Amino acid sequence: MSTEKFNIFAFHGKMKVMHLSWMAFFITFVVWFNAAPLMTVIADSIGLTTAQIKTLLILNVALTIPARIIIGMVTDKYGPRLTYSALLAICSIPCFMFAVADSFEQLAIARFLLGFIGAGFVIGIRIVSEWFPAKELGTAEGIYGGWGNFGSAAAAFTLPAVALAFGGENGWRYAIGITGAMSLLFSFVYYFNVTDTPKGSTYFKPKKAGGLEVTSKKDFALLIVMKVPMYATLALLAWKLSPTGVAMLTETMTLAIYVGLLLVFLFDVFQTYQVNKQIFVAEVPEFERYEFKQVAVLNIMYFTTFGSELAVVSMLPLFFAETFALGMAQAGMVASSYAFMNLMSRPGGGWLSDKCGRKTTLLILTAGLAVGYFMVAQIDSSWGLSLAIVVVMACSFFVQSGEGAVFAAVPLIKRRLTGQIAGMTGAYGNVGAVFYLTVYSMVSTQTFFYVIATSAVFGFMTLFFMSEPKGHIAEINEEGKVTLISVS
Template identity: 25%
Template sequence: MSAKAIGYNRPSHAAYFALTIATLALIINFWAWSLLSPLGARYASELSLNPLSLSLLLAVPVIVGSLGRILLGIITDKFGGRIVFAVTCLLAMIPVIALAFSDTYSQLILVAIFLGIGGAAFVVGIPFVSAWFPPEKRGLVLGIYSMGNTGTAVSGFLTPRLDGAIGRQWTYYLVASLLFVMAIVFIVWGRNAPGWKPPKGSSFKRFASAAKSRITWDLATVYVITFGAFVAFGVYLPVLLKVSYGLSLTDAASRAAGFVLLATLARPVGGWLADKVGGKHVIRIVLIAVVVLAMFVALQPTLQLRTTIAYLSLAFALGCGNGAVFALVGKLSKPDIMGSVTGIVGACGGLGGFLPPLILGFTYQKTHSYSIALMMLALGALTAFFYINKRFQDLSTYKAR
C-alpha cells in the first residue's frame, strides 16, 4: 500500500527514515556479497588459481545471490520488509565470519555460495521502500535505495586497504559486525509502512501471477543487460584492469570501485528521468549507449583519458538503465506481488552477471584478450534493444510511461 493510498499528501519523516535504513542495510549486504572480488588476485596468487578457477570463485556469489532474490521476494511479500531485512542481515553474517577461516579453494567455494545472501537482499527493499511513497516519486526514491549497490564500490575501495592495515580476518569481522548492527536497527526501529498487512492467499499464487506478467519478463530482459553488466564489471574489472594494463591490485580495485560508484550514483538519475520523460525512453537510449561503448572498450585501447571516459560513460549508462527498470517496476507492479516481480527481475539481472566473468576468464585463457567477451556484451545490448523496442510499441501498459 503506498503512502498516497494511506492518506499522506507527501512522504513523512518515517518514510525517509525507512529509505535511509534500507539503503544502509543494502550497502553493508553488498559489501559482504563482494568481499572476494577485490582480493581475487591475491587468492589466485596464494592458491595458484588459473583464470577460469578464479572466475568461478568470483561468479558463485553472483548466481546464488541472483537465485536467492526469487525466494526473498516471495518471503518479503508474505512477511514484510522489516523482519526480512533483519533476518537477512543476520544470515549474511555467517559466511562472512566463515570466510575468515577459509584457506583452501574448496572452502572458499563453499563460503562463496552463502555470500550470495548479501546479494539477494536487494529485493527486500523495493516493496519495503515503495510502500512508503506515492507512485510519482518512486522512480527517484527507488533509485536512491538502489544506491545501496555502492556496497560493491565500498568493498573494492576498502577491503584491500583494510586487508593491508588490519589483516584479512579482522576485515571480515568488521563487515560481520556492521551486518549485526543493521539487523538490530531493523528489529528495534524499523517499521513497515502504515496500513501494511500480510497479503491474503497463497504465496505460490502471487508468485505465479508475477511470473505470468509480460511486464516482469520485459523488464527482466533489459535488466539482464544493464545489471548483469554492472555486476560482471564490479566482480571482474579489478582483474581485467590488472591483467590488461599492468595496474597494481590496489589501483585496479580502486578504479573498479569508481566504476561501480558512478554506476550506482546514476541509478537515481535514471529513476528521476523515468519519472520525468518515461522509463521506456531512458531504456532505449541506455541500450544504444551500451552497444557503442562496449564496442569501443572491446578494442582494448591504451589506458588514456578517452579509455577512462569510455568506461565511466558505460558505468553511467548501466546505472541509468538500472534505475529506469525499477522505476517501471514500482509504477506498474501490483503492491501484493511487487516483491515477487522484483525477485524475478533481480534474479535475471544477477544471472546476467554470472556468465560474463566466466566468459571473460575463458576467452582470456584461450586468446589472451578480453575483446571477444566485450563484443558479446555489445551484441547482447543490441538484441535487447530491438526486442524491447518492439515490446514498448506493442504493449499498451507502457503508454505514457
C-alpha cells in the same frame, strides 16, 4: 501513503525508511563482496591455488540466483522489515565462518552460503514501493539501488586498509569479521526503526504462496519459459565446478546436481501450476489482471544492464592493466570509476523515469548502452588513458541508469507481487553476469564487449512489447474490499 515532501536530507517518515533500507542494502553488498579485494592475502594465508580462487568467486554468486526468488516470496508473505532483519542476522553466521576458516573446503562452504545475502536488494524494492507515491518511486528506488550498490566499491577501497591496520597474515580475518558484525548489528537497527507500510496503509500479500501468480494461460506459458534460463545458469555453474572446469566436483556429484536441478525445475513448474490452476478453469476479472510480458521485458533488460555491470567490474582491472601496462593496484583504482558512477547514475535513471516515462527512458538508455559498449570495444593501447576512462564512465552511466529505470517500473506492475517480480528480475541480473563471464572466458575482450552491445540491441527491440505503466493497480484486502493504487 505519506505526503511528506521528497527531501533527500530528511531522516524521518518515508525518507528514514529509504535511508535505512539503502544502508541495509549497502551492508549486504559489503558482506557479499568482502573477499574479492582481500583474495590475494587470503590465498597466501591459506595456500590457495588459482583454480581454488576461481572456484570461490564462482561459489560467491551460485546461490544468489535461487536466493533472490526465494527472498522475493518471503518478503511478499512476511514483510520486508522482518525479512531484511532476518537476512542480515542469519548471513552474519557464514561471514564469521569465512573469517575463521583455515582450509579451502571451509572457505568454499562459507562462500557458497554467503551468496544468499546477495538477495537483500530485492527486499528494499518492496518496502520503498510501499512508502513512496508513483511519481517519486523511480527516484527513490534509484537512490536505494545506487547508494546500496556502492557497497561493493566501498568494500574494495576500505577492507584492504582495515586488514593492513590489524597487521599480520590474519588481518584479513578481522576485516571480514567486522563486516559480519556490521550485518548482525544493523539487523536490530533495521527491525526496530522501520515499518512495512506508513501508518494506516494496507500491506497486500499474495493470495497463495509458493509461486508467482499470473492472470492468463498465455502468461503461465511465458512464465515457465522465463524460468528455464535461471536453471540453465545453475547447470552452467555446476559445469564450471566439474572435472571439465575447475574440478571441485566429481563426475558423479556433477551428474547428481544436473538431475537435482531437473527435478527441482519440474517441481517448480508443478508448484507454479498449483498456484495458478484457477486460470485454467475461469477467467481472472479484468480489473485484477496484469501482463506478465512486462516482467519478461524487465528481466531481459536487467540481464543486459546489471548482468553486464557485474561481468565488466570483474574483468575491467585486468583489461586496463593489459591495455595500458598499468600495475594491478593502479588498474583497480582506474577501473573503479565504472562502479563509482552508481552513486549518480542509478538515481538519475529513476529520476528520468519519473519525469519522462518508464518505457521512453528505457529506450533511450538502452540505445546509449549499446553505443557505449560498442565504443568501449574500440579501446586499445593507441588511446590515451584519460579518454579511455571517459568512455568507460560514459558507458557505465547508461548501464547503471538503465538499472535504475528497470526498478522504477518493477513496483508498478502488481503491488502484492512486487517482491517476487523484483526477485525474478534481480535473478536475471545474475544470470546475465554468468552468461557474459562465460563468453569472456571463450573470446577476445573486444568480442566480449561486442556481445554485450548486441544483447543490448536485442533488449532495445523487446522494449517495444512493453506497455507504459498507467492508471491504477487493483488489489483486494483481507476483508475483500478492492483498493486502487495509482501507478502514474
